[in-house]
Amino acid sequence: MKRIGLLSKADGGTLSKIIVNITLPAVVIVSLAKISVTGALFFLLVMGISFNVLTIIAGSVISKKRSNVERKYQMYSMSGYNIGNFGLPFVQGFFPLAIPFLLMFDIGNSVMLTGGSTLLIDKLVGENEETSVKKIALSLLKSTPFTVYMIMLLLRIGNVGVPSEVLSILQIVANANGFLSMFMIGLYFEIRLPKKALYLVGEVLVSRYLVGIGLALIFAFLVPLEPLLRTSLVLICVAPMPTFSVINCVKAGMDEETVGFTSSASILISLLLMTLVMLLMT
Template identity: 55%
Template sequence: MGTILINALGLFAIIFLGYFLKRLNILSKADGTTLSTIILTITLPATIIVNFAALKIETGLLLLIVLGIGLTVLQIGISWGLMRKEAALKQEFMMYMGSGFNIGNFTLPFVQSFLPIGIPLISMFDLGNSIMLAGGTTVLVDQLVGKNKTFDLKSVLLKLFRSIPYTAYLVMLLLRLGSVDLPSALLTVLQPIAGANTFLSMFMIGLYLELRLPKSAQKLVVQSLLLRYGIGLLLIVLFLWLPLPQLVRLVLCLLAVAPIATFNVINAVLAGIEEEIVGFCSSVSFLISLVLMTLVLLFLGGF
């Protein structure tokens, strides 16, 4: 328990170090964009490659891809069901804030710090999650609010394969399905690069962190966060009830309280919600998720 708390405090310290340096004008939000590019093109793919390198692919792992899609659909359905009598814009806001999983920028580096053996499971889940974030979620949300947007498979595929982490997931999955091993020298080179992923990801979150919000939007933000984490806690109850392997149950419980996905932040702004409101929700969700995921590890992480 002590080790988990120390690690969690260390992640908090990295986030607030980034935020503090931004407040001192030593660094800026633009530097966070630079770090994001480094993470998505270098350290995150390295993490995926290193942690997939010796993975044995079983049927249960492949089912996590389907689960990544299915849980997002469930989140959207619950959000819409609770908000269907509200104005269309509020429905969209709640569905975007209440669904999807921020894995590459938060959950994966968090698990990398605490539970490295869980990374392959999360990576498989993210293959399905990414399909929804790349276009599936927007199509479903637009259908539910009456915009009737058609599903453009080509657009979704282009968005997916422009993502270096997603391509890394897919290539490593195919290699492991074929039992193809990577050279040990390559993995040795990639190991320290992958090791930098957690620090850079948490520091980037600190640079992006926004803690200012107009009073007029506070009620809406509270509602959206209660909805998101209320659904998350319901999912945890479901996962604890199901007869799942302990590691799979733990990983799914961690994912249930993951923060708001970056793609959904972008899509919410494109739908017409104020960037300040969406940015605040996203920032606060990182802090809430860090606390809740630490609690999940404390109470469910015994092996």
């Protein structure tokens, strides 16, 4: 649709607002409405924070000889997972029972993406921290999906349900999330890269996916987990770079073209790896 001129990259912004504020919250409500809050779900929340911290530290070690801007680019690009707009719609039609696991992981993931990662990265590169815990909390509360996450989590901890009539309506909205998310990714997708940045981008992507595949192998073969939880974690390990990381890279001083290419290449690589995981683990 973009190539024939019917839509433009700018239309992705409108789709993004619909997804973030309407269809994704509907998925969260429908998926969490009847779950029992178990230790496994809280384990996923902790993993959402832990994965980000681990990959940021790995990026810091790998990029220690580079400039601060390139170090930040490396750490932001290696950390964070695109769950709401990619991971969730990707598994929605194949593993619907895994959706609560991905959503709980995304709560911890969101804490890092909306400020936690910046706090840690600024500390690792030796710069003054511009993000406070208060700013992170305010940023999270401004996020519609995160606010819905928290409301549903509290409701389920209190064993409070959502009326079936409401769920029936929201299910129609939730069903649109997968298509709209993938369509938005298509509108944003670009493969243009300055030649001078080719080596840097290659190293960043190789580092991200080597760490991701390493974590995936650990959870697949070494950690005793129930099958659905294991599959969810392995899929998450190879999920693509999130939009928040793209924004943070540009704020750190990297040019948009390089960061945009990194994000698009990440989507392609993750699409292949996640498909492979689904074929091998089903």
